[in-house]
Amino acid sequence: MPRRTPRNALDRLRTPRGFHGFLKGASVCALLAGLLSPLSPAMAAGTAPTSEKTTPATAGTISKAAANDHCGGQCSDILPPGQNGNATLAQILLNQAFGTQPAHAEDQLGPYAGLATGYSGLTNDKINTFFNDASFGVPDGQVASTVRPAGRGDVTIVRDKKTGVPHITGTTRYGTEFGAGYAAAQDRLWLMDLFRHVGRGQLTPFAGGAPANQGLEQQFWRSAPYTEAELAAQIESAAAKAGERGELALADVDAYVAGINAYIDASDKGRYFPGEYVLTGHKNAITNAGTIEHFKRTDLIALASVIGSLFGAGGGGEVTNAISLLAAQEKYGVAEGTKVWESFRQRNDPEAVLTQHAGSFPYLPKPGNPRGRALPDAGSVEAEPLVYDRAGSAAASSATGASATAADAAVTSARRGMSNALVVSGEHTESGHPVAVFGPQTGYFAPQLLMLQEIQGPGISARGASFAGLSMYVELGRGQDYAWSATTSGQDIIDTYAVELCQDDHHYLYRGTCTPMEKIERKNAWKPTVADSTAAGSYTMRVWRTKYGPVEYRATVGGKKVAYTTLRSSFMHEADSIIGFQMLNDPEYLNSPERFRSAVQNINYTFNWFYADSEHTAYYNSGDNPVRADGVDADFPVWARAAHEWRHWDPAANTAEYTPASAHPQSLDQDYYVSWNNKQARDYATAPWGNGSVHRGNLLDDRVRKLVADGGVTRAALVKAMAEAGLADLRAEDVLPDLLKVIGSAPVTDPAAEEAVDRLKAWHAAGALRTETSAGSRKYAHSDAIRTLDAWWPLLVKAEFEPGLGSDLYTAFTRNLPVDESPSAAHGPTGAHAGSAFQYGWWSYVDKDIRSVLGESVQGPLARAYCGDGDLAACRDTLLSTLKEAAGRTPAQVYPGDDNCPAGDQWCADSVIHRTLGGIKHGGISWQNRPTYQQVVEFTSHR
CATH class of the missing domain: 1.10.439.10 (Penicillin Amidohydrolase, domain 1)
Structure with a gap:
């Protein structure tokens, strides 16, 4: 292998x-x-x-x-792999040698995994086959x-x-x-x-x-x-x-x-x-x-x-935003390039699925006349070095720098999302009591x-x-x-400032005064251990801090040397949320949805919070959202000057004026809530790219909306909706039909392409799910169609967009948002075997572009058509040629194998594998896209 x-x-x-x-x-x-x-x-x-x-x-x-206990035996939960995360040396050695598990180290993994094939026949009395009683x-x-x-x-x-x-x-x-x-x-x-x-x-x-x-x-x-x-x-x-x-x-x-x-x-x-x-x-x-x-x-x-x-710090990325904007302006000119950039950014897409159905909650709208932008000169941006003075194995290791860069991308993606929530009000349930299925990933x-x-x-x-x-x-x-x-909400609480340098590279202008940067260092040295044969080594980590936060990049702006710093509202306030959690645990305090909202208002991290009791449901979006200065565009770096600082910002305490609680998305007893890290509410601009017409949240919203329309929702029905969404291929469910519509605009005469189209149609008709043929088979139904789409998506996106955008702009946009995140995509931001999939990808771009080529109505369209330059026949040729190429790729080419899986093993490539942080390891399970901790609740009474 x-x-x-x-x-x-x-x-x-x-x-x-x-x-x-x-x-x-x-x-x-x-x-x-x-x-x-x-x-x-x-x-x-x-x-x-x-x-x-x-x-x-x-x-x-x-x-x-x-x-x-007012749950009446109707509260359940699950947290794989198991409760016990400690193991003695003997237990670790036995696990490594023979695969034995300490007690309760893995006993929640089997029930959790079993839902992927067992959900279809689920009834209320079978829920605790796959969950634990949480009474x-x-x-x-x-x-x-x-x-x-x-x-x-x-x-x-x-x-x-x-x-x-x-x-x-x-x-x-x-x-x-x-x-x-x-x-x-x-x-x-x-x-x-x-x-x-x-x-x-x-x-x-x-x-x-x-x-x-x-x-x-x-x-x-x-x-x-x-x-x-x-x-x-x-x-x-x-x-x-x-x-x-x-x-x-x-x-x-x-x-x-x-x-x-x-x-x-x-x-x-x-x-x-x-x-x-x-x-x-x-x-x-x-x-x-x-x-x-x-x-x-x-x-x-x-x-x-x-x-x-x-999980709780949305925002950042202003420098990469600036680089892609400059690439767009270089390609198309300032006016048209800005229009193209904004259409891909999708700050406030009218087709985006929303958690909050009613009302408008404006946050960070695009200013009509931006003030204080500090865009870098082309080619001048350099990342600030973190590591110095390497010695021993640190000096010999060429992997460390790349490791840190890739870790940055992975952690940034984790910051953007994963968790989900499904909450239905009592008006639409069989019992008349609200039902919730929710949890963090x-x-x-x-x-x-x-x-x-x-x-x-x-x-x-x-x-x-x-x-x-x-x-x-x-x-x-x-x-x-x-x-x-809660789910990660990702609204922007992080801004990038361009501090103008003076005297040397480690002094900057702060409100007109040349001020020294603060140097913070960690000198780390290590020796070989039993568990790690790396030779002895050492290095120093160094961060230069300013009043506007740590330095992340160096560049020039209009020829002036600057340091780009990152300031987040929760910096120096990591402990502030403790009061909100204390309130959530206090039965004397928390006795109503109103008290719930007042509790989570004390949490300064960026989360969507959901609540259910026997009578009410509620939602609130938390986070210290700083009030920006008038005219500041928070999507780009701004000059570090008093006129562009957060309103009433105190640099010593890193406090500022924050948007009031009433301005945060929130509601009581909405017919239903869904969240899969999608857009919170109308006009609420969030940090992540990709909150457009096709989002992972649609997989939940479509199913829960239908349940609510039918009425009589039960705990089992809501679990089934969650489980099915967690097995669905977003591309196949929401984008593939229009791709096939373009291809079907004329007869398909190539036998290989025709066979691939037929397989994709059959898979979509069967539900577009990535499911085993039977429990434990380790083989997908419609495996050839799944393999074809896995191979086709990156090919078609590149062929659809790169000719029109040009390679430089296309590459810049892929740095803002990866093209694909299928379950097996080791190249994706969350990496291989991570479970979470379909959060980051060009689904909306393909969807809007293809619908435009088809002549269908598109709200918030891209600035221009890309597939075939807008010509249906040319677009069809692009799709067919890439589909034929994808269909010809072997399983070993699509799933090349890794330390865990042999080449060509599709099921294993998708499989969820717990990443070991200690000595005990566990076997992989079939892919499913769901929270790691999950509750199923329906309270029968109230105090």
């Missing part, structure tokens, strides 16, 4: 070896033989120390939550263990037999949060430790110098290069602004951190800590020498900066970035998912009589 060198940090995480190449080949057996025998019984078995006061489950053991508490006879962490009498952690999810019940607030921290460390200590180092740009000293690790730490640290003092100040500042709730949040954080550290101490003493600490040289398996560093408040902010960068990792928990204590009553290391509250889940979830 062909093998390839992983291209970037996130790419390395996509391989089964993942992380940094854990335990290659023969070394597994040697380590197993050499290390297993000396392990203490506790470490080998993964058991808890006696100081935890563990009570084994016995017949008739009961753990009942004190909280009221509060643990039923009689289902208690696996009861732990009083660190011997405390004010909190218990009960785990159920089926999933091992912790149910934390405290009699004091401190004890409750202590238990939450302890449970988090039980399930995700290694992952939490990994990401607190990622957030500080210090992954390589912690885990080794593999290119994957170098690229990962470089990407995240560039966007949040904080000092320790700044990390500490952020949480104190967030608390100070929130009064009593802020004081409570600080106390919760301190208790949570204390719980984490109690587990570290207990696992160290009992020698059942995660085995990755041995493999990376932090602990000695035989002598137990070495330490696992305690956590502190600032670690949580470092973690939050990573999560916020990935945070990527498929092992262990998962999210973890499940139930927390019951003074002022807290919730079950759901939280990011590991930030689980003092449930972040997405359900309360006593309501549930909530």
